[in-house]
Amino acid sequence: MRINKVALAVTALLAASQVHAAGFQVSEHSASGLGRAFAGEAAIGDDAASLARNPALMATFDKAQLSVVGSYVTPEIDVTSTTPGLDTNDVAPAQAVPAMYYIQPINEKVAVGLAIYSNYGTGTEYPDDYAAGAIAGTTHIVSVNFNPNISYRLNEQLSVGAGVSLVYATAELERNVGYTGTLLPQDTNAATMEGDGYGFGWNVGALYEINKNNRLGISYKSKVKTELEGDYKGTSTSAASRGDTTAGALSPFVGQKTVDGTLDINLPSILEVSGYHKLTDKFAVSYSWMYTTWSDFGDIEAKGAECNDITGAGPGTCLVKKEDFNNSSRYAIGGEYYLSEAFTLRAGYALDEQAGEATLSIPDTDRHWYTAGVTYKASQALSFDFAAALVAGDEITFEEEGTSFTSSGDAYIYSAQMNYSF
Template sequence: MKRKSGYLAQGQHLTGLAVCLCLLSAKSWAGGIFIYEAGQEGMGLANAGSAALATDPSVLMSNPAAITQLQGTQISASGQLILGDLKFSRDSNNQFSGNEGGNALEYLPGTSLFVSHQIDERSAVGFGMYGNFGLALDYDDDWTGRYFTQEAAVIGVSFQPTFAYKFTDDLSVGIGPRIMYAYYRTEMAINNNLLGLRDSPDGQLEYKDTDVGTGVNVGVHYRLGPRTQLGLAYTSKVDLEFKDRPSVHKVDNPIINAALRRLDVDDLELDMSVPQTVLFSVAHDLDDQWKLLGSLGWQDWSEFGEIGVDVDTDAAGDVSRSVSRKYKDTWHASLGAQYQIDPRLRWSVGLGYDSSAVDDKDRTVDNPMGEAWRLATGINYELEKGLDVHMAYTLVWLGDMDVDQTKARSGDTLSGTYKNAALHIIGGGATWRF
């Protein structure tokens, strides 16, 4: 975490002052904050074919029905590291002082564990522990957007027991109750300047809490023929409720203090819904070496974005406490291929696209989403009978993301661009088969 000394706010307009409690600032890209890359072999495919292709137990994360395709007992352990390049650059319309914030996402590690067990020819059970939801941002404390956010994180770790059954030789169904443990934290500066007539250090606000929510993953897996597999999966939403007393430090502005009292922030409750999703995938063997894969998906981000708290106080003491995230549903499409180079070595490649959950005009620095392109590749190698290892790399390209964010009452504008924004995701792991 970047921690700096208090910043002496300067040059604020005489028309008002503002403090923003953006208490739902999930850091997100790629259509939202779902992370397809959980370190498994399939991360080298940009999510192509993920609900149809069953090569290891990690498939239960995408489609619980597909574990009926796995023989015996299998264990897959993986990890990934997300390296970000997310840097904000001010433009001539910016009205806030401060620096440009540095790289807001330097790195974020993750790990996963999946197990499947074939009970008999028809039924199978499995278990998954994975983190495929959430990211985090950490700007410099004295950056130009510090009154919107300085640091925030929302991390969800899911635990999913799974049962799947083969009704026919070709048709399988599966269900996986999902228990998510979630952590949320946000921190921002509070402008203590009153009508620009003072030169006081910023105050600080911090909010954090954890919660547990439940949902369910269900899926259908169908073998259309000896060479083609289809998968259709639905993931329900997970409702989370964070409730905390925000920690406020060094706030000596009487107008701001009055606004905080009116908001009753001693007991602030925040509700979040992890979106429901639908995913359809296909995997087709061209021949003994080449396999083609594809996926189409939908994510219900519109419900996730209808919550939040914003306090914007002008010189007269009027208070605005609404946030309009204006999120919209997203869609995903991906194509991929696997090439069996020899009996022990397999190569994967994939290209994916995710639409943005927010229009350009509604983008905010506490949630700088945009459309994303994925380019992924990976290899799987059989070290010995019953033991495979895999490594993969994914480039998530976000390009230029403009921001023009204005305080509703004070009227000050934060303006700039995240230039050439990207994520680099490196993952790897091993699968044991017994």
């Protein structure tokens, strides 16, 4: 019944999204990129981690390279309300985001590579006895993209690349009764979902090298439909959903069965356009525009043969969550200062536009990225990248279920990366 759980998981994970990126997008692909707020990522190609953004960049490598990345995200997201008892702090837990990339040139024209990273995923954790537990709770979703690629250099200036993706996603969700006006404890379980599944996608890219100091890049990642399967238990499998009302007002929480279920989630497509310009021997600027088709996401609807949604959706429906997502853009600009042969300094800024209508489970908002980083080249073969970022989310007030909420908070990201050339 993976789908049920995933639906809820995706919903809640958006609550933490404002500390990562629009919707529930994950941007922490590399430490080198984080240092410049991921500006110019489709055009620079300074290490193997660039494979996460544009496969055509592999054509610029004349040696095999391995990049291993670890990022740590510490959100500080608080929710307040004009209604007493609904204030809560730190609803998004800290998370680790690993990634690995390998590029292997075959000859002067062809290179192949493998990227293992995540484009989407996050989580939220509200207290078990939170009064609005029916629309909040615990939600986790993780996706991993296994992405083999190939590039081809058409001439000295133009290179192209393409790849395919196997995306594995897993999610879990718990919802509690919250305040109902009955004698039920607020931490009474209302719904539990768990599941995982796979999806397939593709990506393409191109790189145009005007000269050795100026490059332009473009890349596109397709929408990925993931089919989640797993287990669900909740009000749509309760005694009331089977027509037994002997328990009266408590019947939706009595006799809940664990059943199989499925959920389809559309992970949006991503278009990125980037530029890189080395203005002097010491200084370079880069920029990017990223466009994500969040309108592909749609509503969250969990299905199961043994579910009978008591809210009126009918037999076979375990859970329905309406979402309101619009396509959004991310704008980034960065600078690099080549201090010496061994050290490169970076800084960047990005504006990440809000993707979804704010709700308690998805308090999406605009985010401002302020970043800095450094590369240390230990030898001709070995280098290290370190970066940190403040992601400041705008305070946003929204209304849900007739109650006003305000969400606010920032996130801190720390990233380290090792690059080794063979």
